[in-house]
Amino acid sequence: MDDWLKDSDEVGPSWLTVDLAIFTLRDDQLMVLLVERGLDPFRGMPAMPGGYVQKKENLRDGALRELAEEAGIDGSQLHLEQLGTYADPGRDPRGRVVTVAYLALGPDLPIPTGGTDAARAFWAPAARLGDGTLTLAFDHQTILTEALEEVRRKIEYTAAATAFCGDTFTLTDLRTVYQVIWGQELDPSNFRRKILNTTGFVQPTGDQRLPPTGRPAALYRRGQAWLLNPPVLRATTSGQRG
Amino acid sequence: MDDWLKDSDEVGPSWLTVDLAIFTLRDDQLMVLLVERGLDPFRGMPAMPGGYVQKKENLRDGALRELAEEAGIDGSQLHLEQLGTYADPGRDPRGRVVTVAYLALGPDLPIPTGGTDAARAFWAPAARLGDGTLTLAFDHQTILTEALEEVRRKIEYTAAATAFCGDTFTLTDLRTVYQVIWGQELDPSNFRRKILNTTGFVQPTGDQRLPPTGRPAALYRRGQAWLLNPPVLRATTSGQRG
DNA sequence: TACAGTTATGGTTGCCATGACCATAAGTGT
DNA sequence: ACACTTATGGTCATGGCAACCATAACTGTA
Numbered sequence: 001m002d003d004w005l006k007d008s009d010e011v012g013p014s015w016l017t018v019d020l021a022i023f024t025l026r027d028d029q030l031m032v033l034l035v036e037r038g039l040d041p042f043r044g045m046p047a048m049p050g051g052y053v054q055k056k057e058n059l060r061d062g063a064l065r066e067l068a069e070e071a072g073i074d075g076s077q078l079h080l081e082q083l084g085t086y087a088d089p090g091r092d093p094r095g096r097v098v099t100v101a102y103l104a105l106g107p108d109l110p111i112p113t114g115g116t117d118a119a120r121a122f123w124a125p126a127a128r129l130g131d132g133t134l135t136l137a138f139d140h141q142t143i144l145t146e147a148l149e150e151v152r153r154k155i156e157y158t159a160a161a162t163a164f165c166g167d168t169f170t171l172t173d174l175r176t177v178y179q180v181i182w183g184q185e186l187d188p189s190n191f192r193r194k195i196l197n198t199t200g201f202v203q204p205t206g207d208q209r210l211p212p213t214g215r216p217a218a219l220y221r222r223g224q225a226w227l228l229n230p231p232v233l234r235a236t237t238s239g240q241r242g
Numbered sequence: 243m244d245d246w247l248k249d250s251d252e253v254g255p256s257w258l259t260v261d262l263a264i265f266t267l268r269d270d271q272l273m274v275l276l277v278e279r280g281l282d283p284f285r286g287m288p289a290m291p292g293g294y295v296q297k298k299e300n301l302r303d304g305a306l307r308e309l310a311e312e313a314g315i316d317g318s319q320l321h322l323e324q325l326g327t328y329a330d331p332g333r334d335p336r337g338r339v340v341t342v343a344y345l346a347l348g349p350d351l352p353i354p355t356g357g358t359d360a361a362r363a364f365w366a367p368a369a370r371l372g373d374g375t376l377t378l379a380f381d382h383q384t385i386l387t388e389a390l391e392e393v394r395r396k397i398e399y400t401a402a403a404t405a406f407c408g409d410t411f412t413l414t415d416l417r418t419v420y421q422v423i424w425g426q427e428l429d430p431s432n433f434r435r436k437i438l439n440t441t442g443f444v445q446p447t448g449d450q451r452l453p454p455t456g457r458p459a460a461l462y463r464r465g466q467a468w469l470l471n472p473p474v475l476r477a478t479t480s481g482q483r484g
Numbered sequence: 485t486a487c488a489g490t491t492a493t494g495g496t497t498g499c500c501a502t503g504a505c506c507a508t509a510a511g512t513g514t
Numbered sequence: 515a516c517a518c519t520t521a522t523g524g525t526c527a528t529g530g531c532a533a534c535c536a537t538a539a540c541t542g543t544a
Contacts, residue, residue, distance in 0.1 A: 010294075010296045010297060011257075011294040011295075011296055011297065012297050013255030013256065013257060014255065014256055014257070014258045014340075015253075015255060015256070016256045016329065016338070016340055052252075052253045053253075053329070054252045054253055055252060055253065055254050055331070055338065056331050057331065058329065058330045058331065059327065059329050059330075082326055082327065084324055085301065085324065085327040085342050087258065087295070087300065087301050087342070088300045088301075089297065089298050089299065089300065096258070096297065098256075098258055098340060100327050100329070157399070170521085171521085171522095172520080172521075187503070187504075187505090188520085188521075188522085189504095189505090189506095189521090189522075189523075189524085190502070190503060190504085192521085192522070192523090193501090193502085193523090194501085194502080197501080210511070210512090211511085211512095211519085211520060211521085212512080212519090212520095213511075213512045213513080213518075213519050213520070214510080214511060214512070214518085214519040214520025214521065215509060215510040215511050215512095215519080215520050215521045215522075216510070216511065216520090216521075217520075217521055217522090218521085218522090230475070230501080231473075233471075233472070235503085412492085413492085413493095414491080414492075429532070429533075429534090430491085430492075430493085431492090431493075431494075431495090431533095431534090431535095432531070432532060432533080434492085434493070434494090435494090435530090435531085436530090436531080439530085452540070452541095453490085453491060453492085453540085453541095454490090454491095454541085455489075455490050455491070455540075455541050455542080456489085456490040456491025456492065456539080456540060456541075457490080457491050457492045457493075457538060457539040457540050458491090458492075458539070458540065459491075459492055459493090460492085460493090472530080477532085
């Protein structure tokens with residue numbers, strides 16, 4: 001069967017990798033997971049966690065395996081989604097390496113332990129992706145910048161924001177997710193009304209949680225809906241929406 | 243440099259292809275472009291147009307080249323966007339073939355001429371993707387079904403609907419796009435108000451077009467906006483939105 | 485010319501989601 | 515008892531929206 005796949009002047013083999021854009025909330029900041037590369041090329045430089053997809057593995061399984069190997073994170077709990085594929089001929093000095101970028105969102109995750117290929121893994125503030133203080137291997141700067149914008153959009157139209165919360169959460173927890181990611185304050189009362197009117201977004205558990213100070217807050221868990229109707233739209237500078 | 247990319251028990255080379263989900267509007271129907279495969283595997287079976295990405299080519303250029311080769315379509319006019327990547331180990335009997343699916347939207351395109359690899363190319367109603375009357379090569383049934391759902395969503399939140407229209411179009415032309423793709427009637431008057439209130443969606447040209455009968459309609463061209471604010475949301479069966 | 489038929493455009497009304505804002509509930513510590 | 519803090523609930527004016535009606539501007543026909 002392999003004789004159908006012939007090398008030629010114009011077409012040749014390529015190597016397949018997955019890279020992970022892993023975001024979480026820590027200390028009221030949006031953080032992205034980076035590893036320090038342990039091997040050439042770009043040895044010692046920060047990069048997205050990732051690696052080769054194995055012969056008998058599909059993309060999602062490969063992403064989950066790399067998540068565990070390089071970052072020590074059990075991905076079965078978090079939201080995993082394909083972002084895009086990057087295959088420019090010059091993106092990897094080793095030759096044609098095609099990478100499929102995955103987006104992973106999770107609640108405040110344990111500080112990862114360094115893995116085999118990665119010298120060490122660490123959280124970096126997502127804000128540093130935009131301010132030029134970060135130099136990443138390969139085209140990972142581009143990929144992560146696109147990933148960040150995708151996260152901002154995603155929480156408008158889907159229930160992705162709940163992926164940043166634990167199993168149960170208060171509406172203030174959820175509101176904090178939006179505030180941190182969008183960088184703008186939201187009115188607690190209006191936010192509450194909006195969320196509760198969006199069918200299937202959250203389900204009350206019946207329990208409460210006591211904050212350090214103040215009235216206890218009702219706990220919720222994720223609802224069955226993923227696409228939000230109506231969506232939770234960002235405030236627009238221009239036109240009013242209602 | 244190639245010595246960094248070693249074959250091993252677990253990791254091996256793969257072949258990179260692009261496949262195209264090309265949609266257009268013909269005779270008030272949403273149509274998808276298919277080719278009859280001229281080579282094994284799946285010779286004679288309908289499939290998405292596509293083929294191998296060349297060594298020194300990026301994904302987008304490869305998609306545009308295949309668009310021209312297999313379908314005789316000049317892609318410089320239409321909207322092209324990456325959809326997703328499919329790489330399951332069993333998806334191609336030849337071995338590990340990774341395909342990047344692209345979504346292409348265009349106005350009523352010329353009937354394509356058969357290309358080199360494809361015996362012939364033809365338009366099929368998109369409705370047939372769902373009713374089981376179509377058997378496609380590889381996992382193309384899955385890919386196209388996901389592509390169709392993406393189109394339906396895309397025209398809600400972006401100006402993608404204008405990609406189905408010509409260079410200039412009337413608001414009725416644009417409304418027809420939504421009606422056909424969503425399969426529901428829209429009130430002309432309300433549609434007009436919504437579109438014109440969405441900043442940057444369309445620009446008046448100042449010209450008019452005479453329909454076969456009835457009042458002349460003002461012509462518009464695409465505006466500069468891509469993300470719509472507010473979006474053009476589908477009517478919901480459940481809750482009212484305003 | 486008068487008229488019906490057709491399509492584009494414009495206006496009215498009632499409903500409801502929204503943002504701004506205020507009030508109350510239910511905890512904490514002093 | 516009181517201040518303080520946070521969660522929850524309500525009011526009100528604005529404006530988007532669906533449903534619907536009215537008018538404009540063209541065609542063809544009597």
